Amino acid sequence: MRRKFVAGNWKMNTLAGSATALAKGLAEGVLTTESVDVAVFPPLPYLAAVSATVAGSGVRVGAQNVYHEKPGAFTGEVSVEMLLDVGCQWVLVGHSERRHLVGECNSLVNRKLIQACERGLSVILCVGETLLERQSHQTEMVLNSQMAGSLLGVDAALMPKIVIAYEPVWAIGTGVNATPDQAESAHHHLRTWLAGRYNRMVSESTRILYGGSVKANNAKELLSLSNVDGVLVGGASLEVEGFSKIIQAARDVSR
Numbered sequence: 391m392r393r394k395f396v397a398g399n400w401k402m403n404t405l406a407g408s409a410t411a412l413a414k415g416l417a418e419g420v421l422t423t424e425s426v427d428v429a430v431f432p433p434l435p436y437l438a439a440v441s442a443t444v445a446g447s448g449v450r451v452g453a454q455n456v457y458h459e460k461p462g463a464f465t466g467e468v469s470v471e472m473l474l475d476v477g478c479q480w481v482l483v484g485h486s487e488r489r490h491l492v493g494e495c496n497s498l499v500n501r502k503l504i505q506a507c508e509r510g511l512s513v514i515l516c517v518g519e520t521l522l523e524r525q526s527h528q529t530e531m532v533l534n535s536q537m538a539g540s541l542l543g544v545d546a547a548l549m550p551k552i553v554i555a556y557e558p559v560w561a562i563g564t565g566v567n568a569t570p571d572q573a574e575s576a577h578h579h580l581r582t583w584l585a586g587r588y589n590r591m592v593s594e595s596t597r598i599l600y601g602g603s604v605k606a607n608n609a610k611e612l613l614s615l616s617n618v619d620g621v622l623v624g625g626a627s628l629e630v631e632g633f634s635k636i637i638q639a640a641r642d643v644s645r
């Protein structure tokens with residue numbers, strides 16, 4: 391059975407005090423013996439402090455971005471080695487805000503993913519269609535092309551280090567989450583794609599998270615879907631109480 395995964399993407403939110411307070415609140419409620427995986431993705435300047443705060447708890451830490459080159463003359467960028475050094479185990483790649491606001495393309499996402507996995511991080515690869523693409527019935531085509539481009543040259547051997555997150559762009563930060571049918575259908579499509587590109591074992595073992603307006607009141611329904619193995623939460627991960635309820639929903643459906 392695939393272990394449920396609850397991830398909190400803090401995006402460009404919090405300051406040092408609120409980041410460590412949030413981390414402390416979560417760490418108190420998440421034990422190392424959890425039946426689910428929990429990770430938070432704070433802004434880069436607070437990674438070290440958050441890692442220190444959650445040490446010894448069941449909360450893992452990841453970064454929202456990484457650069458694909460080895461350390462060197464890349465002004466403003468952050469390497470895999472630096473992220474490992476400050477206690478990260480995870481990194482997000484291909485998030486829609488980076489694809490659409492910063493202009494990251496599949497080939498850059500692909501380079502980041504390969505370098506991160508090969509040099510010691512686990513990766514959450516985000517994919518998802520825009521509203522226009524959904525309305526023009528291109529959802530599956532867009533997912534296929536993001537998956538193929540982002541996983542170009544990635545062997546099955548690397549797949550245990552990769553989690554997929556389906557995040558429809560129209561559901562991010564809008565309060566409009568995908569219906570259970572829409573989520574299940576996209577996740578089923580992604581799982582079928584993995585079977586075709588790799589094999590049945592990769593398809594059945596790779597976790598696929600849903601992201602987009604996940605809140606305490608809709609998490610359980612989404613987490614109960616057979617192809618939804620967890621959630622990637624934005625806004626609702628910024629409060630201990632709300633995020634803890636989402637973690638509890640994942641525990642409940644894992645029983």
Ligand code: 13P
Nearest residue numbers: 399562563602603624625
């Ligand atoms: P919201 O939960 O705020 O919609 O954000 C989702 C997201 O982008 C997580 O990466």
